[in-house]
Amino acid sequence: MTLPDWPVLVAHYNHINHYGQANGMVLTVPTPGHAEYRMTIQEAHLSSPGTAHGGVLAGLMDAVLGAAALTQAFPAGELVSTIEFKINYLRPVLLGDELHAVARVEHEGKSTVVVSGTIYRAHAEATQAVAQGLGTFNRYPATKRELGIRNEE
Template sequence: MATATRPDDLPSTEDVLALSGLEFMQRMKAGDLPGPPIGGLMNYRLAEVEPGRVVFRATPEFSHTNPLGTVHGGWYGTLLDSAMACAVMTLVPRGSVYTTLEYKVNIIRPVPLGAEVEAIGVSQHTGRSTGVAIGEIKGVGDGKLYATGSTTCIVMKMA
């Protein structure tokens, strides 16, 4: 999947509203739509999409560290926000959009630099006006739990 590198790479509002959230995410995974620029910056990519669930694969790099040399909390937050909110998105109907209202992250242990992880987002509820989801960051291969999160999103009918 290619990552958008300039505004013209992103789909138009009309194109977004013509697709359900699930169709949008499936087309992104298939490479028919570009991945978000933040994915390139934070080194993550969409790996799995199904109704109410998404998985991103990610590997933290030195550029994602804090002054102590460990992975910055914002990297965990960005990754979980993407996974949880996109899980909600997969259940948003055609003609609607969503955005994150709030999210919470619990960092359990540091992700080692260069270690591949999965961020798994699962929608617990997606209705006409709100979506609620949970997420986890786990090690690929060993399944070690690095962080958990929860989110509330607003769903807005646009068309």
């Protein structure tokens, strides 16, 4: 299996990730083992007047943790799936908040990857952490899925 370079992989993933598209999430991969997502809280994300539903943050956390795990597994011809993750909510997230989620691989084993992450809110005074998470991901052969990724020649 010939693997594409990172820009091709990230562009392809942003294109096929319907969940990310529906929520305005944009993935970047600064280096293998690290991933970042950005999104802005919209009305569709609210559970009460002006406040985002915790599930929005949980979805963002799972996405950024999984993307970081994928950056470690993919070069070995593997994909990942979430085994478990936990999230701690630190502050409420409000309509219009711009979120920046970052994650990094903490441990890479033969069959699992453990990743930690933080979601930040860009605030007028400073950047604030609004949630922290930790996840464990299963590694499995990429040949089990049709990826549809091609390098441009």
